[in-house]
Amino acid sequence: MIKRITIIGSGNVATALAKAFVDNHIQLVQVFSRKLENAQKLINQLDKNKKIEAICDLKNLSAHTDCLIIAVKDDAIAEVVKQLPFSDKLTVHTSGSVGITVFKNVAHFGVFYPVQTFSKTNKTQLKTVPFCIEGNSELATNQLVKLAEQLTNNVHRLNSEQRKALHLAAVFACNFSNYMYVVAEQITSENNIDFSILKPLILETAKKIEGLSPKEAQTGPAKRKDIATINEQLQLLKNDKALQDLYQLVSNKIMDNQ
């Protein structure tokens, strides 16, 4: 069972996890950041009575830990793994897109992936955040599932292939839907309309799929096959060929998907 945790990283994910561990009485041993002050800043946000060490050199990682959680930028994970001073501790990363093959020369490893954007997350929200778990052995997987279950009631076992598919789906559901908001903001701003008029509608669109499948929730001109409105709207986009293509492509997909 994982009782002592070391966190490598001091960004949003590292901070959210550290808070959640401390709040749930799981021992944090050390926090690593390349800049010592960032590790210290993270620790200062936690319960002052816990003794947690800030370090800025991976050589100083304590062996008195059960699990190393690497919560750094995707492209820095491999470099961290290479510099680890020991290879016998359960070592995981928190990324949706980095494969499990990044753990070269580590005996026990896995993925501890919270499916959320952590810009504003607080401890209350983490309770419902889904965690996707993968381990290189049944033992590792079970240990990570048990750890995640102490933080959230929403734990899923996904293999690497499924996690890649989930990450692709998340790119559509989140990154691409956010880009649709970007386009909406451009259009409103070009027409001197306050973008915030659309905010209640955006929120309702996201809330709607709590109770309906996205396909059932689909509305709009393409769903109604309202070709007159579609053509009028394409005409409004005539100065931006790429946006026009995007509008046509998405409208076609919606019309095909009935």
Added chain:
Amino acid sequence: MIKRITIIGSGNVATALAKAFVDNHIQLVQVFSRKLENAQKLINQLDKNKKIEAICDLKNLSAHTDCLIIAVKDDAIAEVVKQLPFSDKLTVHTSGSVGITVFKNVAHFGVFYPVQTFSKTNKTQLKTVPFCIEGNSELATNQLVKLAEQLTNNVHRLNSEQRKALHLAAVFACNFSNYMYVVAEQITSENNIDFSILKPLILETAKKIEGLSPKEAQTGPAKRKDIATINEQLQLLKNDKALQDLYQLVSNKIMDNQ
């Protein structure tokens, strides 16, 4: 000042408006539906002490009203206007996409457009729903603005051109973002992953733009110009050329938009 209202229609928008008028002590005179039972059903949901007449023939519209609100399907508005038995009452529709030219032979007219999807709206939510108002005269506009201000604290005057732009923006922000959820659901379902893993992330993506502009809120592989992940995800979509095109197009737009 508008004191007495007639509602033509019995769908979601008509129902939400009728409830809001009654709750705000604005007199509802009649509710029209092509099926009398639908008009009656709507009225039965309202305060039983109010005397509101259900009708199913536009010839029976009472002249003792200050405003006719046409809340029917977009493509039925013109037909309703044609059948109105009088042309001297302020007559409005509630559509984002239908132009004001639909009011042929009406003296006073306008648009009373609530920017929301009404599938689940209750009276509490209407208080924050934006209303976009347009009138064919300063008098009509002012009357409609005052009426809307009794329902919501979020009233905007938009001319027809702006309303068309807003509707286009809403198609991106809502209909197209919902389609991105549709794709996400397809991908998860094809890979035996529970789509609801993505729901907290979808909700957070929408909530994020309360405090950040969509451009600031943008995350993901394209935002990071992470070409390796983009290529890997394009490869996962190799069996659906149109989705691959969509992924490439949106990713390019995000990369261009830095």
